[in-house]
Amino acid sequence: MQRYFLPPEQFQPSMNTVTIEGDDAHHLQRVMRADLGDKVICSNGVDREVLVRIMELDKTRVTAEIVEELPMNAESAVQVWIAQSLPKGDKMELIIQKGTEIGAARFLPFLSERTIVQYDAKKEAKRSERWQKIAKEAAEQAHRNRVPLIESVYSWKQLLARAKEADVAWICYEKEDGQQLKPVIQEALAAGKLGQGKQVLIAVGPEGGFTEQEIKQAEEAGFRSVSLGARILRTETAAMVGLTCLFYETGEMGG
Known part of the structure; x- marks a missing residue:
């Protein structure tokens, strides 16, 4: 499943959504050919990783709802x-x-x-x-x-x-x-x-x-x-x- 690292400010806790912008939005739409309802993984690269479902698509932005909180267990101990x-x-x-x-x-x-x-x-x-x-x-x-x-x-x-x-x-x-x-x-x-x-x-x-x-x-x-x-x-x-x-x-x- 496709994964994107996003700045913390692109996570919207109060709305339970994330906003994918810039090169990531372009890659998701033009390269991956994503559509409404598709799921991807988004991470803030620090302490949060979530599974999201795409809700809205436009030329420069993708809005997705958070479906599930995911464990962050892919890093090495050392x-x-x-x-x-x-x-x-x-x-x-x-x-x-x-x-x-x-x-x-x-x-x-x-x-x-x-x-x-x-x-x-x-x-x-x-x-x-x-x-x-x-x-x-x-x-x-x-x-x-x-x-x-x-x-x-x-x-x-x-x-x-x-x-x-x-x-x-x-x-x-x-x-x-x-x-x-x-x-x-x-x-x-x-x-x-x-x-x-x-x-x-x-x-x-x-x-x-x-x-x-x-x-x-x-x-x-x-x-x-x-x-x-x-x-x-x-x-x-x-x-x-x-x-x-x-x-x-x-x-x-x-x-």
């Missing part, structure tokens, strides 16, 4: 933050889309020594808006209860400071003698660091990877370096693999 050094081209869009589908709670883009992208602060607002839209659409497709937050681009120093807010911080590093991710996850589970509401940060480097100096700085800041296996993964693949491994080992994906 909140995973994906810190991604800005990759080339549209790879960040892929990372956000697929990471959202898998279950990431937020994304922290950052700049590191080998980042190839020429960061332009003037273009950040427009790019961030597009990234957030991609996250919203992916969350709707995956039937998430919440849309991941795409944070502003961090410097390397700012990322190291932000990582202190997480309960666990891992940095993916391809060194041959690196600690494999699975035993690190199991160790964190045994220590109670991956329970309900815990926050895990997974940092992934750019196309050229992290420098040894950056790994040293990260470890001094509280990160633990982990290996994702013997094969070298592309930057857009690494975050998805780390996220999937974590959710499998914590039982979110049948582990």
Whole structure:
């Protein structure tokens, strides 16, 4: 069933209705070919999700009555933050889309020594808006209860400071003698660091990877370096693999 994330003000508690506007209304009418009486799911992305029945249709707005309150149980117990050094081209869009589908709670883009992208602060607002839209659409497709937050681009120093807010911080590093991710996850589970509401940060480097100096700085800041296996993964693949491994080992994906 089609799902839409709506701002809280589009819920009308006194009238027991919701109003679907803008791009969502266009998508519902022009793409999904919705008609009167059809049902969809609407969520405020925070604490309320409802099944609604369409009552009125016009060019820019859809009004629907609330039929049923739904449980919000599609989010993972552990909140995973994906810190991604800005990759080339549209790879960040892929990372956000697929990471959202898998279950990431937020994304922290950052700049590191080998980042190839020429960061332009003037273009950040427009790019961030597009990234957030991609996250919203992916969350709707995956039937998430919440849309991941795409944070502003961090410097390397700012990322190291932000990582202190997480309960666990891992940095993916391809060194041959690196600690494999699975035993690190199991160790964190045994220590109670991956329970309900815990926050895990997974940092992934750019196309050229992290420098040894950056790994040293990260470890001094509280990160633990982990290996994702013997094969070298592309930057857009690494975050998805780390996220999937974590959710499998914590039982979110049948582990």
